[in-house]
Amino acid sequence: MMQSLPTPTQENKKKPINIAAVLLVLPALVYLIVTTQLPFIMTVYYSFFKWNLTIPNDRPFIGLSNYLSLFTDAQNLHVMLNTVVLMLSVVVLTILIGGAVAMLLNRRFLGRGMVRTLFISSFLVMPVVTAVVWKNMLMNPVFGFFAWISQQLGLPAVDYLSQYPMASIVAMVTWEWTPFAALILLTGLQSMPEDQLEAARLDGCTPLQEFWYMLLPHLSKSLEVVVLLETIFLMQVYGEIYTATSGGPGISTTTIPYFIYQKAFAEYNIGLASAAGVLAVLFTNLVSSVILRMIGRNIQGAQA
Amino acid sequence: MSSIQEATLKPADTSKMAISMVKSSLLTSLTYLVLLMFLFPLIWMVMAGFKTEAQAFATPPVFFFTPTLENFTRAMETYGPFLKNSILIVGGSTLLAFLLGVPAGFAMALYPGQRTKSTLLWMLSTKMMPPVGVIVPLFLIFRDAHLLDTHFGLILMFTTINLPLVVWMVHSYISEIPFGIFEAAKVDGASMLQEFFQVAMPLALPGIASTALLCVIFAWNEVFFAMNLTSSTAAPLSVFISSFKTSEGLFWAQMSAAATLTIAPVMVFGWFAQKQLIRGLTFGAVK
Numbered sequence: 001m002m003q004s005l006p007t008p009t010q011e012n013k014k015k016p017i018n019i020a021a022v023l024l025v026l027p028a029l030v031y032l033i034v035t036t037q038l039p040f041i042m043t044v045y046y047s048f049f050k051w052n053l054t055i056p057n058d059r060p061f062i063g064l065s066n067y068l069s070l071f072t073d074a075q076n077l078h079v080m081l082n083t084v085v086l087m088l089s090v091v092v093l094t095i096l097i098g099g100a101v102a103m104l105l106n107r108r109f110l111g112r113g114m115v116r117t118l119f120i121s122s123f124l125v126m127p128v129v130t131a132v133v134w135k136n137m138l139m140n141p142v143f144g145f146f147a148w149i150s151q152q153l154g155l156p157a158v159d160y161l162s163q164y165p166m167a168s169i170v171a172m173v174t175w176e177w178t179p180f181a182a183l184i185l186l187t188g189l190q191s192m193p194e195d196q197l198e199a200a201r202l203d204g205c206t207p208l209q210e211f212w213y214m215l216l217p218h219l220s221k222s223l224e225v226v227v228l229l230e231t232i233f234l235m236q237v238y239g240e241i242y243t244a245t246s247g248g249p250g251i252s253t254t255t256i257p258y259f260i261y262q263k264a265f266a267e268y269n270i271g272l273a274s275a276a277g278v279l280a281v282l283f284t285n286l287v288s289s290v291i292l293r294m295i296g297r298n299i300q301g302a303q304a
Numbered sequence: 305m306s307s308i309q310e311a312t313l314k315p316a317d318t319s320k321m322a323i324s325m326v327k328s329s330l331l332t333s334l335t336y337l338v339l340l341m342f343l344f345p346l347i348w349m350v351m352a353g354f355k356t357e358a359q360a361f362a363t364p365p366v367f368f369f370t371p372t373l374e375n376f377t378r379a380m381e382t383y384g385p386f387l388k389n390s391i392l393i394v395g396g397s398t399l400l401a402f403l404l405g406v407p408a409g410f411a412m413a414l415y416p417g418q419r420t421k422s423t424l425l426w427m428l429s430t431k432m433m434p435p436v437g438v439i440v441p442l443f444l445i446f447r448d449a450h451l452l453d454t455h456f457g458l459i460l461m462f463t464t465i466n467l468p469l470v471v472w473m474v475h476s477y478i479s480e481i482p483f484g485i486f487e488a489a490k491v492d493g494a495s496m497l498q499e500f501f502q503v504a505m506p507l508a509l510p511g512i513a514s515t516a517l518l519c520v521i522f523a524w525n526e527v528f529f530a531m532n533l534t535s536s537t538a539a540p541l542s543v544f545i546s547s548f549k550t551s552e553g554l555f556w557a558q559m560s561a562a563a564t565l566t567i568a569p570v571m572v573f574g575w576f577a578q579k580q581l582i583r584g585l586t587f588g589a590v591k
Contacts, residue, residue, distance in 0.1 A: 020496055021415035028408035028471055029423065035438075035464040036430045042441035101338060109332040115339050117575045121346060124574035126525040128546045129563045133349045135549065137556060143361040145348060175345070183582050187590055225589045232432045239527035239542065243549045257528065260436040264443070265532060274440050281437035288432040291589055292425050298588045299421060299476075 040281060046274035053268035066275035075251060076259075076276075083255040086170060087234045091227055093174040098181030098226075105182070106189040116186075123179040127239030134172050135161060135244045165245050165253045172240050177233075181226045188222030189215070228291040235284055256280050346567075352560035360556040375561035383562050386544035390524060392455050393540055397462030398519040401470045404463070406512070409474025410504055414486060424475060428587050431468035435528045446533055453534045461529040466519040469584055473518070476588060477511035478504050514580035517573045521581070524570050541566045 050062045070076045105116055122130075138145050141159035150157050160168045192215065200210055238257040241247060247254035247262065254262070256276055264273035352360040354371035412420050442461070443452075451457035481504065489503050505512070527542045534543060545566055548559040574581060582590075 017417060018411075018415045021411040021417070024407040024411035025423065028404040028427070028467055031404055032427060032430050032464065032467060035442075035460065036433055039438035039441040039445070040433070043437055046440060104331065104335040104338065107328070107331060107335075109328070109335065111336075115335060117578055118343060119339055120574060120578055120581070121571060122342060123581075124521065124525075124571050125346065125567050126542055126545065126570070127527055128542050129349075129567055130345075132545060132548045132559060133345055133563060136559070137348060137352060137361075138345060140361075143363055145365060148363055148365055175342070178342070180582075180585065183578075184586065184590055187582070222590055225586060229586060229589070236434045236436070236528070238436075239531075239546070242527070242531065243546045257434065257436045260439065261532065264440050270440055270444075277434075277437045277440060280434045284432055284434050284437075285429075288429055291432075291587075292429055294589045295428065295587045296421065296425050299424065 043274045043277045043281075046270050047278050049271045051270045053270060062271070066271045067279075069272060070275055070279065078251055079254050079256060079259045080279075082166065082251070082253065083235070085166060086173065086237065086255055087231055089170045090173045090177055090234055091230050093170070094177045094181040094230065095185075095223065095226060097174070098178045099185050101178065101182040102185035102189055105186050116183075120179040120183065122175050123177065125176065127176065127237075128243050130172055130176055131240045131243035134168075134175075139168060161245055162249055165249060169240060169244060169253050172244065173234070173237055176240075177230060181230070184222050184226050185219060188219045192218050225291070225294070228287055228294075231287050232284055232291070235280060349560045350564050352557055353564045354561075355557050357555070357557045360560065375557045376565065379558050379562040379565065383541075383544065383565060386539060386541045387565075389455065389534075389538055390540040390542075393458045393462060393538070394520055394523040396455065396459040397466060397523050398516055400459060400463045401466040401519055402516070405467050405470030406474050407500075409471045410478055410500055412471070413475045413478035414499065414504070424472065427468045427471050431465070431472075431587075439528070439532055443532060451533075453536065453538045455538045457533055458529065458538060458540070461533065462523040462526060465526060465529075466522060469518060469522070470515055472587055473515040473580070473584055474508065474512060476583075477508040477515075480511075481507050511580070514577040515584070517577040518580060518584045521570050521573055521577070 047066055048061055048063060049059050050065070051059045070080070101119065105112065105119070136144070139160040141147055141157050146160065147157035158164070197210065197214060200214060205213075236257060237255065238261070241253055241255060241258045242261070245253040247258045256279070260273045260276050260280070263269045263276065353375050354373070355366065355369055356372060356374075359366045359369050412424055446452045446457050451460070485503060485507070486499060489499055494502065524540075525542070527546075530540050530542045531546070534540070545559075545563055548555065548562070
């Protein structure tokens, strides 16, 4: 194939544009432009205006004021901090737990295929289902399963969602995303050459050294992928928060997606919601440009 | 695994083997225990679906009971219309994403031009874009075009979610087919259409089928657009389930039955497509 040749760009330049091929790509391309790029440009445009839908005809241009408010208003800053807290905690926890699970699954044992298959279940659960089940049946301070366990251990029952709201959301989202981290890290572990490990063991390498000097460097790329992709996907967490806490108590679990929903659909503050939307996209773009470069290299690699 | 131990048979090694066997079975038990803990919320939910409402929120929790199907039959009454909406919207959007995405993925894999790679990467980048970046104008456009709370409106948005995935997956599956096969077909005078239907499609079919499963999974579980662009008539299951968010005790069994019905199909699809699931989510960033 063209791109597998040593000088792909030169080869491609010689080739005339294949009109039939372009026509096959065009509908998908146009569709995506119309449904993602045009609305985003409109979002950017709205973000410069003070515009409340309840007063539709009064729409003064206010420049960067919406952005300024995002970065100066203590409440809005708190929302952004919440988003970062949620993202960081879930990324760290899923890597720790998912990594441990990946190590456990990276052995030969009876029923391994089945265990691996069943393990992804929590990732497949609709976020809203996760939230209603955790909220009502597990975390309920009186009837919930966790309350019963606390009682058995002689501890007082805890109203998790009102006492530790962010930690509760982190727990749910971690539960959902651990399989994702585990499976990617497992893929990384499985590509570790067994003979290298055996050679190291013969040289008297302790398990800890083996982990630190061999496995961890080998896993660095998988870890990078988990961090980058989870950051992108966690930036979008919405269903769990909407269903479990509605952003509360107060604004303690309001993250950017929920904030935008509230500003736009409860307060009709289109300008501020748009500014927050632009920020979310800019942030995601920053992260995804790294991951896209990685994917780009692999696309080339796959065709070689 | 224990090839080193097996190679030499000194008496000291047999005890070493015994230790490693004990260690191995302990690790296996630990793995099963961790799995059980992870599945517990789901097991608990499914169990509650088969309990009476009193059993479902009894303290101490009821572990052994005579299962009843009453919750499922009762849930079905309210669940039905939302299920119909979900199927219509998910099916419609998967179909539309395939109509647009399969030809694009095919053309980009077989006839790469100068801009193909950057186009493909740009398409993937739209999959990573947070929906909150577009929801405000989309809501306003939908409102003015009377698309709010319609099946068609959600089909359009769910297509946007899955289209980059379809293009990327189809592209990667067709790229994996040895190029010689296409060259041979070309030598035999195959047209682009024949290449598509007679070479690419049959060979990439398993991959394309699992791509469809992924589309169904992602669209089925989508919440953000569903909540903000529908209210009642076109609301899919995610909206219905979220209406249980304030159920304090009394409706746990019924809620669990509805939730079980909601996640069951996706769960089965996901188990079948687990390898492709990771591939689809990482866009080939890990090999």
